[in-house]
Amino acid sequence: MSPILPPLSGVLTTFACGQYTYPIFTSGDLTATRAVVFVGGLTNGMGGVPYSYPLSDALGKAGWKLVQFHWSSAYGGYGTGSLDRDRDEMAQLVKHLRSNDLKTIVIMGHSTGSQNVIHYLSSSVLSSDPETRVEGGIMQAPVSDREFMPLVGMKDHIAAVPLAEKMIAEGNGEELMPKDFRKKAGFGQGELAINAYRLWSLVGVGGDDDYFSSDIPLDPTPPFRHSLSDSFGVLSAPALALYSEKDAEYQVAKPEDLLPRWADAAKGKLEWRILKGASHDVSEPEAQVVVCDEVLGWLRRFE
Structure with missing residues (x-):
């Protein structure tokens, strides 16, 4: 059974997303013009990631909003979804936030949400449009489903x-x-x-979700759809990778070896950290303090 998470104060609104109207929950500093847009991983829904609660509090004290939303791949919806669908829905949300006077938008993903972040940041169409372009991206628990x-x-x-x-x-x-x-x-x-x-x-070699496996080459090579040069190498904004230490036992490569390869491919646009003592979803209170500190420290570049 999933743990019962604490209440979170904020404002519930909606945005138009294709044929649907989806909810948005905004917390933190509600007067801020800077926001972190957060998307969870497989089986997560809005508010389903434990550290999002202390993160909201930390962001609010630093003058940022935390924006969480419902997306079609939430809960079990991912089984018939795709990163393209997630990206398009995120773009609709970013457009909505821009129309409501948000000046700085950073997208942050947990687990498979990290795939959503890099998929978004490596899209030339989105980066060329002022309405959908974002200022940065954060990937927490960017791990390979195929290797897991x-x-x-x-x-x-x-x-x-x-x-x-x-x-x-x-x-x-x-x-x-x-x-x-x-x-x-x-x-x-x-x-x-x-x-x-x-x-x-999710599981096939070179699948559309296969961004973080240890055997992904630097340059385009079949059957891989995402080489490091055309994913990390084309980031449209600065990015941060936060790797949970306890994820290492479920991955082929050591993060100390893998993350520098990503950073080299990104040519200065990617920073990375290993979250000591952190599980996949950073459920430990001590590790939650660390992830909040790392996020806030990195976000200072936008202030």
């Missing part, structure tokens, strides 16, 4: 990739995976509606 799953014994996902690839090749990538697999696929939270495309994207 085998190390924790999630062999069913890996074994199902050839079927997913076959379905995609036959033009059926949006079709759901077979029911017997979907019953195993939900991270212990019941049956997950996941289609062939998103399974391949």
Whole structure:
């Protein structure tokens, strides 16, 4: 059972997102013209990441807002989603915030939300439009799903990739995976509606979500869709990677070896830190103090 998180004071509003109207929750300094827009990872929803609560308080004291929102991939929606869909929804939110006089916007993601951040920052279309361009990005727990799953014994996902690839090749990538697999696929939270495309994207070599694996080359090389040179190498704004120390045991490469490769590819646009004592979602109170300090220290460049 997930822990009950503390209450958070703020303002609930909405924004138009395609055919839907989604909620936005704004906390911190409600008068600020600077904001951190926060998006969670797989199975998260608005307010679902433990450290977002102390982060809101810390940002408010420093003169920043924290903006959280609902996105279509929240909770179990990621199974039929994509980074492109998330990016488009984030862009709609950024446009909305710009129209409400926000001057400085930094996007921050947890876990798969980190993939959303780098996907956004490496999009030339968004960076060239003043309405959707952002001033910076923060990636907390930027880890490889492809390398995580085998190390924790999630062999069913890996074994199902050839079927997913076959379905995609036959033009059926949006079709759901077979029911017997979907019953195993939900991270212990019941049956997950996941289609062939998103399974391949998350777990396949060179999938659309495959930004952080240890074997990603510097230069474009099949079957990898994102080389380091065309992801970190084309960042449209300065970025910060915050790697949780306890994630290292579930990844192939040591963060001390992996993160400098990303920074080298980014040519001065990426800084990185290892959060000592931190679990994936930074649930430890001591580590939450550290993540807040690191975020605030990095954000001072925009003041």
